[in-house]
Amino acid sequence: MNALMAVHPGPVRRRGPSLTVDLDAVAANTKLFAARTEGALMAVVKADGFGHGAVGVARTALSNGASWLGVTSIDEALPLRDAGLRAPVLSWLNPLDADFATAIGSRVDLAVPSREHLDAICRAGIGARIHLQLDTGMARDGAAPSAWAALCRAARHAERLGSVSVVGVMGHLGCADEPADPDNAAGRTRFAWGIEVARASGLRPPLRHLAATAATLTDPLSHHTMSRVGAGLVGIDPSHTTVLSPAMTLTAPVVGVRRVRAGTPVGYGHAWSAPRATNLALLPLGYADGLPRASYGRAEVSLRGVRHQVVGRISMDQVVVDVGEATVAVGETATVFGPGHAGEPTVAEWASWADTIEHEIVTGIGSRVAR
Ligand SMILES: *Cc1c(COP(=O)(O)O)cnc(C)c1O
Secondary structure, three states, X not given: OHHHHHHOOOOXXXXXXXXXXXXHHHHHHHHHHHHHOOOEEEEEOHHHHHOOOHHHHHHHHHOOOOOEEEEOOHHHHHHHHHOOOOOOEEEOOOOOOOOHHHHHHOOEEEEEOXXXXXXXXXXXXXXXXXXEEEOOOOOOOOEOHHHHHHHHHHHHHHHHOOOEEEEEEEXXXXXXXXXXXXXXXXXXXXXHHHHHHHHHOOOOOOEEEEEOHHHHHHOHHHOOOEEEEOHHHHOOOOOOOOOOOOOEEEEXXXXXXXXXXXXXXXXXXXXXXXXOOEEEEXXXXXXHHOOOHHHOOOOEEEEOOEEEEEEOOOOOOOEEEEEEOOOOOOOOEEEEXXXXXXXXXXXXXXXXXXXXXXXXXXXOOOOOOEO
16 A cells, blocks of 8 residues: 555646546436436447546446446446446447457347357357347348348247347437438338347347437337437437537646737648737647547637637647637636536537537547546
8 A cells, every 4th residue: 555655646637638527417418318218228338438438427327317338349348347337238239259258257238230140149158148139221230121030030049049038129220310300210110120020030028229319309209118328428419409418528728828920820731820919829639639620710719718719720739729819828727618608619519610420529539638
């Protein structure tokens, strides 16, 4: 203990760019989703909880109405077990040579999109809990409808042999962010068909799940017995129908301030020049830290509660802010984005400045930003 303390004399000091996650916001969002569906709520914490920290988001969600966890790969599932989380966890996208044996031993449920995956899981061990995964209209993950009946029969066979237990059927909607899109009804119909085929094969999966964030908010017919919600838990609503609580704040210290004359070019390519004499502030983060370079010309940050334009090209490691005649000192903290309560830019604004979606902003914050 003493030796440890000598090596780590105090808490880590965060002097550089810093990302803060408001778990109270995650709690409030989770409660809202739990109240929106009569089914169970799976907290999807893939991609490190959409960049918000998988374990913290998972624990918060499980204390506020979620009963399941969902991730993409087994590699994302195991750290949740290592952190002591015991709730059921589903992993839905794995290569054929994934470590299915460890998944089974760690009670990680597995989505099965193909015969090959079923066979690999059966070879890896006894007792896997599986969710048969149907492509409900995205031509992405999940079995094609033409392969579905054979997959259901094979899964039933494996179940009778005691190799696996089929606990779920899952699909995913590609256009749920546009509630009026007729492809949503087509996806629901295909999912209902998939359940019928599974039943006709003798399967009785208690869990049937199709809806993610947008469908949970806008399409009760898609709810079935469980919703898989990721973006919504961290305050992102792809359907733009519901007020959620954004959970992420990104700040950076001012590391330089300089007075420049009218006509002074700034940054790579001299893409921007000062139209007048002004003050420029330098922030030590750039596109390697997740600030999209494409937001050039539109992006803003907040200093002392006032918004200022990011000027010149966004570099890998730094950006320049035109603060005009505002008084700004080295060492102050700029807010790159936050929930917007104090007028600062939001993740939604950064996404629109970069012509992308909020998901890409929050999952793209680089590893050298302190959490
Ligand atoms: C990412 C993902 C989700 C969660 O989607 P959100 O829109 O973020 O709620 C659900 N299911 C699958 C299969 C996913 O890949």
